[in-house]
Amino acid sequence: MEQLQDSLGRRIQYLRISVVDACNLRCVYCMPSNRLVFTKFSKLMSPSEIGTITEAAAEVGTRTVRITGGEPLTRPDIEDVIARVSAVPQVEDIPISTNGIYLMEKADAIASAGITRANVSIDSLKPEVFREVTRGGDISRVIAGIDAAASAGIWPIKINTVLMKGVNSDELVQLARYSLERGYSIRFIEMMPLKSNVDFQPQLFFPAMRARSILEKEFRLTPGEGGIGSGPAVNYDVDGYEGRIGFITPLSGNFCSRCNRVRITSDGRLRMCLFGDDMVDLVGMLRNGGGRAELIEKLRESILFKPERHYLEVGKTSSETLYAMSQIGG
Numbered sequence: 001m002e003q004l005q006d007s008l009g010r011r012i013q014y015l016r017i018s019v020v021d022a023c024n025l026r027c028v029y030c031m032p033s034n035r036l037v038f039t040k041f042s043k044l045m046s047p048s049e050i051g052t053i054t055e056a057a058a059e060v061g062t063r064t065v066r067i068t069g070g071e072p073l074t075r076p077d078i079e080d081v082i083a084r085v086s087a088v089p090q091v092e093d094i095p096i097s098t099n100g101i102y103l104m105e106k107a108d109a110i111a112s113a114g115i116t117r118a119n120v121s122i123d124s125l126k127p128e129v130f131r132e133v134t135r136g137g138d139i140s141r142v143i144a145g146i147d148a149a150a151s152a153g154i155w156p157i158k159i160n161t162v163l164m165k166g167v168n169s170d171e172l173v174q175l176a177r178y179s180l181e182r183g184y185s186i187r188f189i190e191m192m193p194l195k196s197n198v199d200f201q202p203q204l205f206f207p208a209m210r211a212r213s214i215l216e217k218e219f220r221l222t223p224g225e226g227g228i229g230s231g232p233a234v235n236y237d238v239d240g241y242e243g244r245i246g247f248i249t250p251l252s253g254n255f256c257s258r259c260n261r262v263r264i265t266s267d268g269r270l271r272m273c274l275f276g277d278d279m280v281d282l283v284g285m286l287r288n289g290g291g292r293a294e295l296i297e298k299l300r301e302s303i304l305f306k307p308e309r310h311y312l313e314v315g316k317t318s319s320e321t322l323y324a325m326s327q328i329g330g
Helices: 047-059 078-086 103-113 127-134 139-151 172-180 208-216 282-287 292-303
Strands: 014-018 064-068 095-098 117-121 157-163 185-190 221-223 234-238 244-248 261-264 269-271 279-281
Touching: 014 047, 047 078, 047 282, 047 292, 064 078, 078 103, 103 139, 117 139, 127 139, 139 157, 157 172, 172 185, 172 208, 185 208, 208 221, 208 244, 269 282, 269 292, 279 282, 282 292
Parallel strands: 014 064, 014 261, 064 095, 095 117, 117 157, 157 185, 185 244
Antiparallel strands: 221 234, 234 244, 261 269, 269 279
């Protein structure tokens, strides 16, 4: 089996595919409240194109394909997209990242199509704070959607929480307890500077080390091993619970040396690094008559230019093309 490697010897086995850049929420750390122009549906990758790109990536070692957005469940043909990915024999794991608003209606269908597990964003359990952070979201729908996903067999479930000083930094224990008592894992993520939030990101930045100190007063944390889908997170086992607590530290603790993933934008461009600006138009190759063999060769060639690391700092982004996280799904 071929293993795609970059110039630094990192094995690239994980592909994140953004199937849409539009979202039904407007989370403050992710995107501005207005002035974003989303890709027209006719310009997005088709299910067939997503399937062909997945086949090519699988031939060179991809085993996990995460479905992201924007909000992937806003795409009307999302079940077809998932089914095309699921039909690729080498793909063993198809997680989805979602804000959970439409999970109640979609859980059974996406589970049947092939989704294996889910990451769901919850930045506050307080209805008014959740509504403010998401600019209109309803936390009760998200919680009901997570319950529906678990009932549909989508498991394990991870809760993603972006740390924000003065916004949810007083809820960390409650968020962890909510997750752990239901068998979920939770990951606390340092807020990343984007072109759309760089002006206020320093005021909201809350380092993961401070979050861990707060949580260690309530839970006994033991460093855990990697495990499925652990990715950039540093995970801790929690005494008395099945789920874990993890921390993703793009600013306080660089994890680029163990990066095993690349991304496809919703308009079909390969992005080697979330915060790198080099991109390769894969779907353009297909639409100009290329096939799987040409995609495989382009993947092999392009991955050699995967950057060594990103250069984020508090109040300073390192990408000129990533205006909002909804463009590529994190």
